[in-house]
Amino acid sequence: MYKxxxxxxxxxxxxxxxxxxxxxxxxxxxxxxxWVSRVNRNPPLWIASINKKHLTMIGIKETNLFSINFPSxxxxxxxxxxxxxxxxxxxxxxxFEIFYGDLNVPLIKECTLSIELKVKKLxxxxxxxxxxxxxxxxxxxxxxxxxxxxxMKKMKPVIYTGVEKKSTYWLLGEKLGDAFKLGKExxx
Amino acid sequence: MYKxxxxxxxxxxxxxxxxxxxxxxxxxxxxxxxWVSRVNRNPPLWIASINKKHLTMIGIKETNLFSINFPSxxxxxxxxxxxxxxxxxxxxxxxFEIFYGDLNVPLIKECTLSIELKVKKLxxxxxxxxxxxxxxxxxxxxxxxxxxxxxMKKMKPVIYTGVEKKSTYWLLGEKLGDAFKLGKExxx
Numbered sequence: 001m002y003k004x005x006x007x008x009x010x011x012x013x014x015x016x017x018x019x020x021x022x023x024x025x026x027x028x029x030x031x032x033x034x035w036v037s038r039v040n041r042n043p044p045l046w047i048a049s050i051n052k053k054h055l056t057m058i059g060i061k062e063t064n065l066f067s068i069n070f071p072s073x074x075x076x077x078x079x080x081x082x083x084x085x086x087x088x089x090x091x092x093x094x095x096f097e098i099f100y101g102d103l104n105v106p107l108i109k110e111c112t113l114s115i116e117l118k119v120k121k122l123x124x125x126x127x128x129x130x131x132x133x134x135x136x137x138x139x140x141x142x143x144x145x146x147x148x149x150x151x152m153k154k155m156k157p158v159i160y161t162g163v164e165k166k167s168t169y170w171l172l173g174e175k176l177g178d179a180f181k182l183g184k185e186x187x188x
Numbered sequence: 189m190y191k192x193x194x195x196x197x198x199x200x201x202x203x204x205x206x207x208x209x210x211x212x213x214x215x216x217x218x219x220x221x222x223w224v225s226r227v228n229r230n231p232p233l234w235i236a237s238i239n240k241k242h243l244t245m246i247g248i249k250e251t252n253l254f255s256i257n258f259p260s261x262x263x264x265x266x267x268x269x270x271x272x273x274x275x276x277x278x279x280x281x282x283x284f285e286i287f288y289g290d291l292n293v294p295l296i297k298e299c300t301l302s303i304e305l306k307v308k309k310l311x312x313x314x315x316x317x318x319x320x321x322x323x324x325x326x327x328x329x330x331x332x333x334x335x336x337x338x339x340m341k342k343m344k345p346v347i348y349t350g351v352e353k354k355s356t357y358w359l360l361g362e363k364l365g366d367a368f369k370l371g372k373e374x375x376x
Contacts, residue, residue, distance in 0.1 A: 001298065001329055001331070002331070003327040005327060008325075011301075016203065037223045039235070049235075078374055079370075083371060109191070113194070114191070125227065126230065126231065128228045139192065141189055150194070163340060164337055172358050173358055173360050178356060182269075182357070183267075186265040
């Protein structure tokens, strides 16, 4: 357990990989984000942290709306394509089948879980903005459920890691155990 | 791709599972947190979102310091034990071997990656606080590196999902591919 200090440019940890949707110049646009988390239970609030230089920030500031879409592993090549291109150079509006909920923000049909959000607050940091958003609705594909309940193994969520200069996508692995149960065995 | 609305009490997505460390009444205390993310590149900033009722909030408000520790899957029973118990009822200070960096905040030797942070801002939500923290140092166990680089497969990070009332811990799965490369294949 010998410890050394780590260069903090990158942090080697397990991040969710999502697609952020916005409307820019009246067209849907998409970017990849891995700095995203739910932050409040009721109302359902989320944060996404987005580099200030991203075109997406223009859409978020203009419309005060955005979406968070969770791709399955089957979409990974298209996901990475979004990540290596900018809406400044290419039109991403026809990359996916899009649907709309109650807000004018694009949701991705091919994704497993899509959330439409209103911006509650922008928190400006040195190179990123934290977007604090209130989820208005969440949508899930019925094919990702088992007995009416979302099934993570069917959803095949993508996990992202950035280790020094090497960034990798991963599948969800085997089940380790049930939370709020394993600890009881430890207690004994 | 038939979509239905989801009850937003729980969100079925892939979360990192970490241990938050604080000093409370001069003793180390620990809690589990799954709403955590890096949010800025330089300086390295992180958020953790913590339920207002947690004892940890007292420690954070008093000391303005906290740590984020990433357990490996090998620690999972102890991790869950921390999650099902409160520092109000039991003394968690001797659960782990502890080390200290530059700040008076407990770091966990058995964890793969430990970060010591100063609180920059508390953002009060209805049931949670977002703790915005500046990472002062990150420490990694040398045994989790391959050729001097952190190795995610050796680190065995824990992924957490909460689906309706069922919460589960998962291993990191197989590698899907390299980011910034797969998209080039899609482009062709």
